[in-house]
Amino acid sequence: MNNRFIVKPELCTGCRSCELACSFTHAIDGVRALTRITPIDGGFKDLWVPVTCLQCDDAACIKSCLVNALKRNPVTGAVELNHEVCVNCMACVAACPFGCAVLDTQANLIVKCDLCGGDPACAHFCPTKALVWEPIEKSVKKTG
């Protein structure tokens, strides 16, 4: 785990570029998938919060999976869902306390953020750098 994904709601303008980047990156056979990240109104003026999987340390989704389809990727630190193994029981969708495992009704698959396997497309497309993917040392130095 060399990099980390940082969300800065104060910089988000709610433009939804991340949604498009996510949808197209995870497309199956050219059909756009359901987005794994979505900016939601934070409840204050001009404040949007890009909501996506927090990749919890003690993840409820991993605990809830009865067929071990959800596993943590030791390289990126992301919780990844293996669609081949998933039986669509909806346990993770119901168990996630942040609602970040979602059922893609079009593809009939449960989807969640996997940090694009170590290079999140949303961070590349965010015009205001509200979403960044940077080395841990860099962000630690900045915040002091």
Place this chain on the structure above:
Amino acid sequence: MIHITINGKVVQAKDGEMLLTVIRREKIDVPTLCHHEAVEPSGACRLCMVEITKPEWDGWCDYVTSCLYPAADGLIVNTHAKKVNELRSSILDMYLARHPKSPEIRQLAAEYGVLKTQFEEVVDGDNCILCGICTRICDTMGFHAISMVGRGHGKEVAPPLNMAPTACVGCLSCAKNCPTNYIEYNMENGGLTIWKKDFEMVACTECGKTTITKEFAEYLSKNRDINIDYFRKCDECHRKELAGTMGRISNWDREARS
């Protein structure tokens, strides 16, 4: 690592890995009805048949179910040889005779050129192909609510004594993974009925959306150490709650700076 040849292409595989896993990894389309990565292979549907041979076999070859055949070094596999396709279409021919009404079977058979069966059609049959994917998934998930009952013509998938199974939590994994969509369930008015058992769904306290049954939520919280409060809201309301919390923190930050 060992090397096997699939349709003329040399590919790497782990020793003892099943052939179908290697074939699927190479993105070669081999039809299956009973295969699911979550459960052990059983070789019930017979559609994943492939032709295998080795240079030292003197032109002799064998036809095996690839889901149950371990990869071995030097194996030459042909997934769509003429004889394999003939085997598959004759298997599908029999499926079509047994389940003439199943749209999934009809479509797969049509792909292999079988539009009408040459055998006598079973008129009052059902669409269950007895592949056991439902019972195997139920066992793997740890519920053991349904199993194969009876033998020969009377074989069927059923809960114990054909009564509402006490072990079933209504996760719907059996119905959602059935290759012919045979397992029926009824979901309406915040309730669910499957295998003659009635369930109550957990309704979101904010919007009323239902995701899983109460029994399943209680099972997960008890056996998997998940806070029962996590199941109170639906995914959408959870996301809104998270945005609200993160928004409040960001707003403090913003006010402090201005």
